[in-house]
Amino acid sequence: MAVAKEQIRQIISQNNLSSVADVYALLKESFKDILQELMEAELDASLGYEKNQKGDLPISNKRNGHSPKTLKSQYGEFQVDVPRDRNGEFEPKLIPKYQRDISGIEEKVISLYARGMSTRDIHEQLLDLYGIELSAEMVSKITDKIIPQVKEWQSCPLSPIYPFIFMDCIHYKVREEGRILSRAAYVVLGVTTEGYKDILSITVGTNETSKFWLGMLNDLKNRGVKDVLFFCVDGLTGFKDAISSVYPHAQIQRCVIHMLRNSFKYVNYSDLKKFSSDFKAVYNAPNETAA
Numbered sequence: 001m002a003v004a005k006e007q008i009r010q011i012i013s014q015n016n017l018s019s020v021a022d023v024y025a026l027l028k029e030s031f032k033d034i035l036q037e038l039m040e041a042e043l044d045a046s047l048g049y050e051k052n053q054k055g056d057l058p059i060s061n062k063r064n065g066h067s068p069k070t071l072k073s074q075y076g077e078f079q080v081d082v083p084r085d086r087n088g089e090f091e092p093k094l095i096p097k098y099q100r101d102i103s104g105i106e107e108k109v110i111s112l113y114a115r116g117m118s119t120r121d122i123h124e125q126l127l128d129l130y131g132i133e134l135s136a137e138m139v140s141k142i143t144d145k146i147i148p149q150v151k152e153w154q155s156c157p158l159s160p161i162y163p164f165i166f167m168d169c170i171h172y173k174v175r176e177e178g179r180i181l182s183r184a185a186y187v188v189l190g191v192t193t194e195g196y197k198d199i200l201s202i203t204v205g206t207n208e209t210s211k212f213w214l215g216m217l218n219d220l221k222n223r224g225v226k227d228v229l230f231f232c233v234d235g236l237t238g239f240k241d242a243i244s245s246v247y248p249h250a251q252i253q254r255c256v257i258h259m260l261r262n263s264f265k266y267v268n269y270s271d272l273k274k275f276s277s278d279f280k281a282v283y284n285a286p287n288e289t290a291a
Contacts, residue, residue, distance in 0.1 A: 028075040035071075036080055039092050043083040046090050061087045072101045109142045118175070119143070158200055160226040164191040165200070167216075167233050168255070169208040184208045186216055190225075200225075210238030217246040235262075256291075257283070 011017070015026055044050045047061060066081035082092060091097050112122045119136040166189040174183050186208070188201040200220065205212050213236075228250045233239050240252050260279055267275045285291035 024075070028078060031073065031075055032078045032080060035094065038094050039080070039083055042092050042094060043085065043090055047085065061085050061089065069095070070100065071095065073103045109139055110146055113139075113143045154201060154203070155223065158190075158220065158223045158225050159192060160224055161193060161228075162190040162200075162225060163193060163229045165189070165228050165231050166191075166255075167213065167231065167239075171208075182207065186212065188216060188220065208236060210236055210242045213239060214242040214245065217242060221246055235259075 011026075015022070017023055017026065040051070043063065047063070048059060051063065062085065064084045064086040066083055068079055069082050070077055070079050080095070082095070084090065095102060108126065109122055112125060113119075117125065119139040122139045123136050168187055170185045170187060172183055172185065173180050175181075184205050184207050186201070186203045186205060187199070190198050190200045192198055201216060203216060228247050230251045230253055231243050231247070232253050232255050233243070234255050243250060243252055260282060264272065264275065282291045
């Protein structure tokens, strides 16, 4: 729910905000107060009455003070007072009993890791941005948790028929044991019979070879892909033979984009910018003749 401009101006004047640090401190305190009120409301719903409103209601369970709890969030660490009931039955859903980190820290770690940051870099980034001390060893444990999920996705069953499958490699640099190395991510994109795009597989290899692609094609077949109408690939030597050995009836098309980009090497450097700009019309052409 958006806050009106008049309310924002009122908040600024009432709290004497004059810097980013002041805004951050206000957000932290407001976040804490909102959490506190939400937990109090949870207890109200659990007991069936609001604070000091019990009256003559025939209810045996009552409020029983609070327990302090230190939480970690995107606004740093702060303390809340978790309300208690006399029978010990109340467990807040907003902040579960043993949860102390409400910042979605695991998602942040995995996101930073996916961007190529080292465990040490992630540790320093979290400390700098969120004030959260997380060791490099703990970062490694968190990122290791996604490995079973990746393996499960890489082996999940696929549809028996795909009208189109695009296969290509993305080349990138990685740092391993202090060295910068080249790696190739083999990407298989399928178009379903309903017309939706679906990433079928991503596997990392040292470089692009038709032998590696052959292994991936066999993997597709083992995961349930019985027939493919068209494969769209680049001009890698041996690629067509690898496809034909696994899907002999499929049609194989050379990717037009690859052919266009390969033509760039025959253009003078001084003309390359204009040449690349003109080729956008080819990408957006409605048909082959117009292109």
